[in-house]
Amino acid sequence: MQYTITCRTELLSRRTLLQRLGAAAILMVMGPAGAWATQEAVQQAIRQLIGAREPQPGGVTLRLPKIAETGNSVPLTVTVDSPMTPEEHVLRIHVFVEGNPEPVAATYHLGPRAGKAEVSTRMRLARSQTVLALAEMSDSSVRSGAASIVVTLGACVEEVWGN
Amino acid sequence: MAEPRVRVPSTVKQGEIIEIKTLLSHPMETGHSRDVYGKLIPRYIIHTFTCTYNGEEVFRADWHPAIAANPYLAFYTVATESGHLRFEWIDDKDTVYATEAEITVV
Numbered sequence: 001m002q003y004t005i006t007c008r009t010e011l012l013s014r015r016t017l018l019q020r021l022g023a024a025a026i027l028m029v030m031g032p033a034g035a036w037a038t039q040e041a042v043q044q045a046i047r048q049l050i051g052a053r054e055p056q057p058g059g060v061t062l063r064l065p066k067i068a069e070t071g072n073s074v075p076l077t078v079t080v081d082s083p084m085t086p087e088e089h090v091l092r093i094h095v096f097v098e099g100n101p102e103p104v105a106a107t108y109h110l111g112p113r114a115g116k117a118e119v120s121t122r123m124r125l126a127r128s129q130t131v132l133a134l135a136e137m138s139d140s141s142v143r144s145g146a147a148s149i150v151v152t153l154g155a156c157v158e159e160v161w162g163n
Numbered sequence: 164m165a166e167p168r169v170r171v172p173s174t175v176k177q178g179e180i181i182e183i184k185t186l187l188s189h190p191m192e193t194g195h196s197r198d199v200y201g202k203l204i205p206r207y208i209i210h211t212f213t214c215t216y217n218g219e220e221v222f223r224a225d226w227h228p229a230i231a232a233n234p235y236l237a238f239y240t241v242a243t244e245s246g247h248l249r250f251e252w253i254d255d256k257d258t259v260y261a262t263e264a265e266i267t268v269v
Contacts, residue, residue, distance in 0.1 A: 105229035115180035
């Protein structure tokens with residue numbers, strides 16, 4: 001069941017509250033369709049970024065908490081096994097968030113001058129999901145890694161109002 | 164507007180791999196959330212970050228709305244020579260936030 005909670009602290013009049021509850025009830029019946037990226041959208045995004053190449057699992061590590069109380073700011077570190085030499089290095093790292101409205105989270109462009117194929121950021125996650133990372137290597141192979149996370153209260157839960 | 168913050172080691176050995184940490188204050192509005200009146204708040208995010216080392220790009224990030232507000236970013240580069248590192252963030256209003264850091268290679 002989808003909860004509808006706004007992050008804002010405002011005083012709601014009884015009328016507004018009832019209107020919103022009504023809207024929420026309708027939305028609950030309709031379900032959150034359209035709010036998240038579909039598997040097809042994720043696959044499409046992957047194809048757009050890496051073409052027809054088939055990612056090989058392994059060599060990509062995602063450091064992500066197992067559980068996040070809120071999805072507003074979740075630390076993520078992606079590390080790719082690579083010597084990062086001019087002959088053998090990581091060209092790009094793509095991060096996909098299947099549980100968010102938009103499937104692609106970030107693309108990082110690296111090269112031999114990076115020295116180490118590791119990038120850390122903080123993510124905004126709409127719900128519990130598996131975060132996927134793909135690494136495009138200099139020999140044109142693609143490696144993949146993934147990590148699952150449970151998000152107790154997703155980021156931007158308000159979006160339920162409109163969908 | 165708050166200044167971007169970067170942490171770069173000031174003196175390093177030649178060839179050393181250094182970690183660079185950056186932080187910028189930015190709302191990173193996703194374009195999916197709504198205001199109290201139910202109106203969509205337009206997308207307003209940093210979409211590109213670049214780091215150049217003495218004028219040569221060594222790292223770039225393309226970002227989408229799944230990056231948290233006040234984006235933090237940590238990455239690595241090889242200390243090749245003394246000089247300056249320039250960091251640039253570009254948002255949806257084409258505002259460029261930039262800062263530089265000096266590095267001494269011994």
